[in-house]
Amino acid sequence: MARISIDPVTRIEGHLRIDVEVDGGKVQKAWASCTMWRGLETILRGRDAREGWVFAQRFCGVCTTVHAIASVRAVEDALQLEIPANAQYIRNLILIAHALHDHIIHFYQLSSLDWVDIATIPKADPARAASIAEGYSNWPGNSRRELEAVQSKVKGMVDSGQLGIFSHGYWGHSAMRLSPELNLILFAHYLQALEFQRKSCQIVGVLGGKTPHIQNLAVGGVMNAINLNSLATFNMDRLGMLQSLLQDLIPFVQQAFLVDACLLSASYPEWFHYGRGVTNYLAVPDLPTDAKATQFDLPGGLIMNGNLASVQPIQNWRDQAFRAAVAEDVTHAWYKGEGAQKPWQGETEPEYTDFQADKKYTWVKAPRYNGEPIQVGPLANVLVGYASGHALTRKWTDTAFQTISSVHDSGTPGFNLTPEALQSTMGRYLARAIRSAMLSDLALQHWQLLTDNILKGDDTTYNPPQFPSHECEGVGMHEAPRGALSHWVIIDKGAFTNYQAVVPTTWNASPRDEKGIPGPYETSLISNPVVDPVKPLEVLRTVHSFDPCMACACHTLDASGRSIARVKVL
């Protein structure tokens, strides 16, 4: 039995450590530990509820807008304050652009090098690579010339012996199986992705005033002044610029990102059998299409025990079952107390004990839904949509499945993927790409909703909030890039008296609970293969499939606890 401790140094905020026990080439037990205190909510107590979002936006350096939006939604919920339709659409467009940015950077920059071996790229035949890529997609970045240029950059890097940031990858690992041509195609898109990250930031900037910290939010709506006759405000020029940025971004999502996720799926079919993990899924409704937020373009719901035949819908943000179901357990987390508490009553009082696998071992609380662990994220989003018969989810899921059956060329018969098989490590990667394709369609739809509403003569963007003299409580939901996010607030005389954020990574990186039931990361690693304990690439594939807010440096320990390898992972 080998014990491997993967203790990542984050590249962004927050730290994650994964410990696994490996026997017979497979993971037997796993622990997920967040090594950074997440007590940021305490800073909000006593603050004016109208400006909570400005602070919440700084909880995380990457998920800025998602916390800002969840915060204003929570206060609006507490006040039962409706916001104008224009405000919904402007917020939705910001959320869509942010999510596309986030999903693209996850797929290419944070996780593709778990699957793509750049060291083989010098051996690729660019002409053949171009003909393969052009067979699957119309993406203009697949030309032979483009691929030759990328290959020569990689050759230069490999020949000079200066791999730079890539020098610590698991190149040549036996679990890397793409042909040199496929490696070249995916790495070319890795570099092209940078341009599209920039475009999605520009969209957020046009709408939000600044990026990454948007300035245009307010409890009650948005602060974008709409006047078609004024140059200084939100006008047709601005709408035209938005449309053209969206039209630049969308082909990359649909013709490069989604197709690449299908190529990976087809090349690594066994990864639809690993990483299943917790099969209870939660998605919250998002992208409202009306001022009162009664209709949503992304459906919410709950699936239990992987049973896709039965979805308990979450119709809207006032869903009472959701409010009654969520609690956070601190039995195994470095906080005072034991057992579970409702977020509104939640405390964040630290009690650090060092890593004790049987006791407390992480800064992450264990959120539970009616006592059960839950997996959130794009996979939950896609499964809930698919199982509820949501047309857009079905359109892009079916498109992906057809692509996979047509690109499978490794000698075995093409395989037909089912929604059930998405419940896996590779399913999480594919679901993120499917969700991105859905969002790219919705981006233009919400741009049209906004434009039509403005042309109809509606220029309202803000309803001023009125704070009651009595205490009130609210929940703000958002189906964020990493999954269901909820901010829970109690407000008294216009100021917060309690504030708790139940974030997607808390659901997924959850430790064991009072009953000893592990969370999604921990469960998903059971039976995960590990060919070489010194290079635990396969563990990283499953952990990265959840898009934890970080990359990692791995300290691999042998049974005696001596450090035998230290590997920085890209």
Place this chain on the structure above:
Amino acid sequence: MSTTQVDNRGGRSARRIAVVGLGNVLLGDDGFGPLAVEMFRSLYECDSKVEILDLGTPGLDLAPYLYDADLVVIADAVHPREEEKPGTLFVYCDEDLASPQAQLRLTSHDPGVQESLAQLRLAGHAPSEVIVVGVVPESCNLGSGISLSVLNTCLVAVDTIARLLVERAIDCRRRHAPVQRNVWWLSGSA
């Protein structure tokens, strides 16, 4: 692939200069970068092609803001190799950032800076010049505000940023009267 440069306000510019603050404003001296760029904006008036950006802690999301820039000046809290007194100011240039010997570790934002630059270089969209204006922090605890030593250095850092721009023939003048600073995170309760 061809790109057009469109800034946040939709204007087009041939040349791009970014003055960037990195750090988490909720974590004490880690908020040096955002404070420095806000003070710079308040005290200096620059050519319109200079973008002043408080980017927080973007990690790899930093890349889009450096994309194709001519000059990037990054204000950040740094941990130099040798023990240095809190409030000490460091200026690092491109070679310091690229050299493996430099062992430069910026607070929690270093991998983001180095890796974003490396990716952009490979993609052919790296900034022509990157300079880091760094200060050694005293305390990076939640809600502890900016320490006096870092605050004092901040004014020197702001003048340093201005000098770096002026040395590169970029229009940057001290304002006759400072404009309102927006340092919302350093006021109020909690």
